[in-house]
Amino acid sequence: MSVIKVAILGFGTVGEGVYKTIQSHGEELTAVLGKKVEVAAVLIKNKQKEREISEEVLVTTNFGEILDLPQLDIVVEAIVDKEPTFTFLKKAIKRGCHIITANKEMFAHHGKELIELADENHVSIGFEATVAGGIPVIQTLRELLKINRVDQVQGILNGTSNFILTEMRVKKQSFAQSLLQAQQNGYAEADPTNDVEGYDAFYKTMILSRISFGEEPNWQAVEREGITSITSELIDAAEKFGLRFKHVASLTKAGNQIKASVKPVLVGQEHPFYHVEGVENAVNVHSDIVGRITLQGPGAGMFPTASAVIEDLVYVCQSHPAKRSYTGTPAANIGQKNGNKKEYWLVQGQTEKFVAPSITWIDQAANEIFIIQATRKELDQLANQQGGLVYYPIFGEYETLLKDTALTALL
Helix, strand or coil, rough: CCCEEEEECCCCHHHHCCCCCHHHCHHHHHHHHEEEEEEEECCCCCCCCCCCCCCEEEEECCCCHHHHCCCCEEEEEECCCCCCCCHHHHHHHHHHEEEECCCCCCCCCHHHHHHHHHCCCCCCEEHHCCCCCCCHHHHHHHHCCCCCCCCEEEECCHHHHHHHHHHHHHHCCCCCHHHHHHHHCCCCCCHHHHHHCCCCHHHHHHHHHHHHCCCCHHHCEEEECCCCCCCHHHHHHHHHCCCCCEEEEEEECCCCCCEEEEEEEEECCCCCCCCCCCCCEEEEEECCCCCEEEEEEEEECHHHHHHHHHHHHHHHHHCCCCHCCCCCCCCCCCCCCCCEEEEEEEEEECCHHHCCCCCCEEEEEEEEEEEEEEEEHHHHHHHHHHCCCCCEECCCCCHHHHHHHHCCCCC
8 A cells, every 4th residue: 555654843732733643543544545644754853852753753853854755745834933934845845745734924924935836846735724723714715615705704713812811701810810821721822922912813814814815905904903901890891781802803805805803802692702712713704605604613732733734634635736725916905994884882981082973872881981882983083182092893783782681872
């Protein structure tokens, strides 16, 4: 029987999970692919660290030794940072290898170039693990895009931020306390900036934009806000209205324009993200035929992410053309704010700063915390003129929520 030889770059949580899954699910892989899958090499940083890797596998700190193997079919990249991973993958493609990556930052920056290079060299790229961990969102979008026209994608894409917001609400903890718990549980790094400031979700959003629409919005025009401004007071006030804070990435395409944001929002009980708790991720897709579907599942961890990598391994072995999965050119620099649409907002600020005839007061949750109806433009103007105002959009049919909770308008 012929064999598929795989190299794994990095042996942290993801790399080790991929290695163990190939060992434990070898029969299933052989049944699907008609070939045995074997790990031929593993790239590591520290040779002194003990690892449970077969003696038959090349374990090395030198990527050149991996490229020199007599047979190498697939390179799985499970490292971090843009370099040297981008350089490694370019070399692997030129060698004639299919590649699979779980590195969302590198792929957000260099995915288009890697796809083009893979197409030139007649190999494929799998990148399911770059977005939403074990949730098969990339594969789902590939299937939807055969006929359906996707016009909106929303997602909770960072499990660390979702865990922190859940802990703050459920355990009545501060942001600092909940972040510490996330770090102790292994969900957050010692430097949590990428997670709590929205960079991780931003990179994933750009990847989703390209797979959904074939292009990205201008990166500098995307509204990106983390969760560090959300206080226990705001979370408690939102609960009085039956609302929960979620850190949501949004992509919408209207005509030739793509609008994107990554920021905290509020959702009511009717919204599919309302019950997405802890480190779970979720992606909601709207298209013209099927309508709205939601995928939910573990967003991180050894085996959820390894599952995405293994599914990609099957995908690339079946020789799908690379460009079908990631095409297009960057979108023009467009405005990201629809400033003329009346929306519901949870706002915090002094009452005299809300005096404007076009703004509708809905209710008060706590001292200086209100629900109002206004346009984004009106709120931006108030914030620029007077300062001290923070505001978060409410997603979903808020009219239903008003009726259910018997809120009354303030006159």
